[in-house]
Amino acid sequence: MKRKKNFNLIIGTVLTGLMLLLIVTGLFFLPYDPETMDIELKFAGMSPAHPFGCDNYGRDVFTRVMVGARTTLLVALGTVGIGAGAGILIGAFTGYFGGWVDEVVMRIIDALFAFPSILLALVVISLLGNGKLGVISLLLGSGKYQVILALGIAFIPSFARVVRSEYLKQREMDYVKNARIMGCGHLRIMFVHILPNIMPVLIPTVMIGFNNAVLSEAGMSYLGIGVQPPDASLGRMLSEAQTYLFSQPSYALFPGLTIVLLVLGFSLLADGLEER
């Protein structure tokens, strides 16, 4: 029997692998210092020494893309971590137990869901920025990674809803009833029995959430409220490159292309996993 080839999975894996390779390499080796300015290289074009050219401060764009992709990936991972972590907890408890707690929590989640995630993140950022949540800012360092927390909170509702609906379905299944008869505790049933069974739904959700997080980070930094200069992130680079869109198109092209490949890779990977 010949199995149909899963192209999505193959291309997705290759793209994601490439991106991860770029990012991991950047941890150990960078062609240039990402922040050192050089007036001689201001707007230098593409060359073997600088494959992506240089930006308005003479910084190597390739180096900054490597660092920027790392920042963006880190922010996206953190965002999904917070969002999925809290989302699974909330979804599991409300879906499994139901009752009035479920009603109340889900209405709150619905209300949060009504806001666009960027707007919600903006609110969190402005709260953190004013130092009203001093402890959290302190934990996250000087505001550099505030954006992770902000986006993470904004992402909780979408995860919570998916997880809850799955738990609602699963709790009526025979294996759950069996487990209960055999005397398993609620927590054990929730996380040892049910959780592995909702993975086929959860994984694509996480993947899509991850993509949204990459795009949201880019969007936030583009608006100037995410990663602060001179740190590189793909969104921040795009925002800075916008001014030079016509005189130095390569400056905007490469960070943009990197975002596209990163998102595309993960999308295909998610699709491929689902197909399997």
Place this chain on the structure above:
Amino acid sequence: MKKKHLKALLMIVLSLALTLTACSGKRQGESTESQITIGIPQDVEDSLDPHKAVAAGTEEVFFNMFEGLVKPDSDGNLNPAVASDYKVSEDEKIYTFTLREGVKFHDGSLVTVEDVKYSIERCADTSEGGPLVAAFSNIVSVNATDDKTIEIVLAEPDADFLASMDTAIIPASNTTPESVAIGTGPYKFVSHAPQESFVMEKFDEYWGEAAHIDKVTLKVCANTDSIVMNLNGGSIDMFSRLTATQVSQLNNNFEVLEGTMNLVQALYLNNGVEPFNNEKVRQALCYAIDKQYILDMTSDGHGTPVGTSMFPAFGKYYMPELADYYTKDVEKAKALLKEAGYPEGFSFTIKVPSNYTPHIETTQVIAEELKAINVDAKIELIEWETWLSDVYSGRKFEGTVIGLDASSLTASSMLLRFNSDSSKNFINYSNPEYDAAYARAVGTTNQEERTAAFKECQQILTETAANVYIQDMAEFVAINKKYAGYEFYPLYVQDYSKLYIVGEE
């Protein structure tokens, strides 16, 4: 069946024709009124009260709506405006102004001596802390001697007093100046949509040379990155204070004029907090920075390096030699840091308003240069409103990059703020020597002594490295070739009344 179709077709054609005529009719109506859309980097303040405006961006707009007894022109001269003539007594203590006849407010009423008296006394009022106009603390009394003469008596002689008489004259009958803008300028207020637009209309009964363009719409372009696109796309016709890189991307529809911004861009340091309360640390920062390098990096070398709180337009007060007082010397900077007790360097945060691209760019270069002396400067972009409340009013900052301008062409408008007890002293600079020199400058009527004392003030600011002074930025104004008449002022103002449409005037 066929007839029905025909009927329907006829209906469609008719209704289309109707809509089209309606459109063209409207378009014709619009074209009779000349108008220009100008981009501004930040919103005008909510309050329309000219006496309480603090932001330079607001003052430059109000210049078109409000006038004082005298008004500066593009050469820096003060010309009579609401007053037609003035006399100064020999001891420079009594200023006598004669009102110009027939000057009208935007509401149609004539300007009376009561209005003038009201406006000046309002700004001299000290019941809520200091007077609104600092120079007015010197006023003893404002007397209307007859119905067109007003006499202002000063406690101490002040040769620069006339420059502060450009303070807006507003009607005494206007009880809500913060929401109703009534002045005597060539343009009158129409509407203000916060964060969006500010609309002004030509004032037909203006006493002087009337404005050429009927309607001026100021559009807030808070996102600096999109300015070039807005210009090229045609949604704004003019933008002042562009950077060299932005200019290089404009299409052929624009005339680009180069001037200076008439402000002092610097890394302003909070002298009241660690480690900047130590003079040596501040000097070290000065030695670590190469002004010309910043200019080359951010504006292709355009701009004038300055070394103190004064810019070249000030002429006799300006000291060009101070710009070279600190030349880049990393070793010396490191040695100074060591003496100050920071051999390993330190880290601090520079807050920059996120709507000013030039300041952000300068900050990035500064941060990079400071790395050479192990000083880690973190950059924090904040909103303009937050900058005003936290940095300027609240003085909660370590360093900030901003440009400070002069509200009038007097040395004191630049130097007053460094007096230790000045309410505008947001950098918390405190130096008795400086206070003494400043007091000497304002206390004398002898022009030479005065100039010398003001120069001493500047010298002290430079020697004690009050701030890391950088430049008077090059100003590029892009204006659509459909319009002309833009004039540069030695002050931070924009005169929209001189603009006209090419081919019409």
